[in-house]
Amino acid sequence: MIELKNIEKYYANKGVKSYILRHVTTSIKQGEFVSIMGPSGAGKSTLLNILGMLEEPTYGQYEFMGEDVVSLNERKRIELYRNHIGFVFQAYHLIDEMTVAENIEAPLLYKKVPGSERKSRVADILDRFNMVAKSDLFPNQLSGGQQQLVGIARALVAQPSIILADEPTGNLQSAQALQIMDLFKKLNEEEGITIVQVTHSEVNAAYGSRILHLLDGVIKEDVTVQQTV
């Protein structure tokens, strides 16, 4: 579903190019659960952002479901977000002024889903996440783990085919982190949603099916994980 060929990203500063990513070539198939690992500054987040079309590569080819993303115009790109990609962030990035239910509903609004269907889908997902009681609360009234659950719910409500998660558990306590990772695994296995996550934690990475090790912008290792958990 994702094909990367020779992706490069660098910032030119006073004629000196500082590379973030070099010659990244890989492909991710439907249904995979990929973890991107590596030390700080290795380019993990940048790679994820490129996958999520939040940043453009300086050079290289990126095909998403057979379409060349680099040449897409903004409107097309937004179409792709709306229909195929869900984002989960380390800092949750919920909209503070909106309630839990409203936050979850937001992507559906942009997808122009009709009102009644929106309501039922939001209700569905709240139910699945056991958050019905919290639907009218504001993000700052929730714990970090709960906020991240809302973040994931929001990513899922639009029924994406891929979830991109940037250190989804980075701000959470370990118990909550495990809960989130279990959820990811379940989504991946039961609903066949492709998941790409950036993580520091070996434990988290072990939930996935594949690990990309990044070092100084280069893929050093690409290993398939033996399911132990």
Added chain:
Amino acid sequence: MFKLNFKIALRNLWKHKAYTFINIIGLSIGLASCMLIFIFIHYQLSFDMGFKNKDRIYRVVTNWKYSNYNDFSKGVPVPLIAAVRNEFASLEKVAAIIKRGGIIRIKDDAGRDIIKTREVVYYTEPDYFDIFDMSWIFGKPRQALSQPNTVVLSETIAIKFFGSPEKAIGKSILYGDNINLKVTGVFKDMPQNSSSPLDIVISYQTFNSKKYTNWDSVSSETECYVLLKDGVSLADLQITLAQFNKKYYQNKNIQGNQNNTFQELKDIHFNEHYGNFAGTTITKKEIYGLVTIGLFLILTACINFINLATAQSVSRSKEVGVRKVMGSKRKQLILQFLTETFIVTLVAMLIACVFTELVLPDMQNLFKKQVSFSLFGHPVIFVFMIVLTILVSFLAGFYPAMVMSGFSPALAIKNKVVANAGGLNLRKALVIVQFSITIILIIGTLVIMEQMQFLRQKPLGFNTDAVAMVNVPGSSYDQKKYNTFKQKVLQIPGVEMLSFCQNAPLSDEITTSGFNYNDRKNNDFEIRISKADENYFNLFDLKFIAGKVFLKSDTISGWVVNETFLKKMNISDPQDVIGKMLNAINGNGANIPIVGVVKDFNDKSLKEDISPLAIYAEKSEYYKAAIKIDSKQLLPAMKKIEHLWNNTFPDNVYNASFVRDNINNYYKDEYVMGILFRASTGVIIFISFIGLFGLISFVATQRTKEIAIRKVLGASTLELVKMLNGSFLLMVFFANLVASPLAYIFVSKWLSGFAYRIELDIWPFVLAMLISMLITLITVSIRSYKSAIATMIDTLKYE
């Protein structure tokens, strides 16, 4: 500490160049407008305030009360002057001053005219100069005018006539046909802010006051000033005044319950009922109007400042946090922020001075006076500038300083401060206030423009095109030449018709009179009387609805009245009045038949209703010749008329004007008001939208994260722009709701000053709403579009 504050302030301002620029420009335009208004008001308030005795000087004025209206005159009957002197023991001085105009000639030794000019002259008594102190270059006030046939001149006139004040003394000038006056004194020019600007003053004894004995005859050109004794107040005079009025108005023939009262000197410039010699009055209402506009301007500029400064405050939170951690007290922080505001205000004030200087000449033009408005002419203006700077610094700086210095250090240092929702609400409220003001002014401007348009286009009921009014001298010798003059004028190519008359159909030189109709005295109203020859009606295209024009005659042979006269008399059929006798008591005292009725035309400015009117022929009282000219040959014909005139009346000075221009002159105040409104509306719109731009910038910055999230969730640029704009449009819409009723009250009050006015409909309000919404949309969209297309991935990285 101050030096450090100052340095940091400068750096901060420099760092946020765009904000600083917006702030300074908005503020300096506001300040400049305020200063212009202040200079103007200060000038107006300074009228007649330069005299030593100003608090003790009063003018005697005359009032009438008729059954359905009141009348006022700044003049008094001539015999009153002596009576006042006799009756009031608590008056120190009483002096008459009489305004006249005439031809002044200065001859050289050989008896030839060096100068021949029409000038305004005043007759007054030596006491006048005890009441009003003036500085003299030559001569002594008490002696200079103590003899008949003496005259004193202002410095300017002395130089104009004789070259210098020294040369003027002892010289003689010829006034009118045969009055020789000896120059006995020269005084310094009176200041421009004077209600009685004297230039040529002739001794009162030269004036033949003996022949005026009638208490019923009040000319507004005869004024009487009194100086109260020290320690006497106006209230002390009331009893004597009541007795005075009772004693001298016993004659039942005197109409309208005529009586006299005292008017304070400081009221003269501001009372439109009485007026003054200079012809310059400005009502207190207009002054208050200007003050309100000035306050509006300062308010909007300050609101801008507050909005922009609090908007910026979030980005300063870290600095506040660090300073607090280092031990800075809140007071010191407030002081630091106030220093910044003060610097901005000071810079804005300096720029405002430049703006003011640039606009002053235009303002002088607008008011068509030879007034030297000047920025540095008066220390008071300087004081005003300082006070304004300090006031604005506090008004605009205090709230942001309080907000910023109040940040909790723990949060501030982590950059976790979000400007609290309450703060945003206050800012929204301020923006609504700002826009309400703007919208009120937009509506006001639209209505004024519409009304002016209406006044210009309303048919007046008579022909105003290509008619020139030329003065004709009134002496009996000159009157004999009228016929030859007319013959010759009619031979000039392009001249179509000529009529001798007192005035054009629309004029504010009004003579009214009580009257008997069918030998019955009428007590309900007076009629306006106008004199014109038989060609007048044809020339001005006045339509008859009954009867016809009186026959050609040099004296009265018949009346022509207007429709309003019939309405007021409750006569429905115009044919009824034909042949009825009319006797205007103050006219000539004889019963004369009415021969015609003309359709109503506007005889006064459209601010007033049409008066009941009667016209008759009286050759000895024609002041003007109305000349209708083919508009294609207007200018050459006018030149020839002037030449002919100067040959026919060599001892007089030619003066001509067009009827259309004269009519437009009646709306000068409204014209000036229109311009003022348009200018201040422009300025306030500009300031408000600068503020709006600042606020949307703030909101956009504050919502950067939200915008980024929404973008990631799939929001398109258009949807984001719509989201950001929505609340602003709502705010401006709300401001419209607030402003419309207020504006309605203001404009309907203004319109009620016009007898002929537009129907106030919904359009100015709708238009103002559309204008304000449209400009808001444009202003806000510029900024929100920029936010919506920005790459915001950075904001979504770690916090």
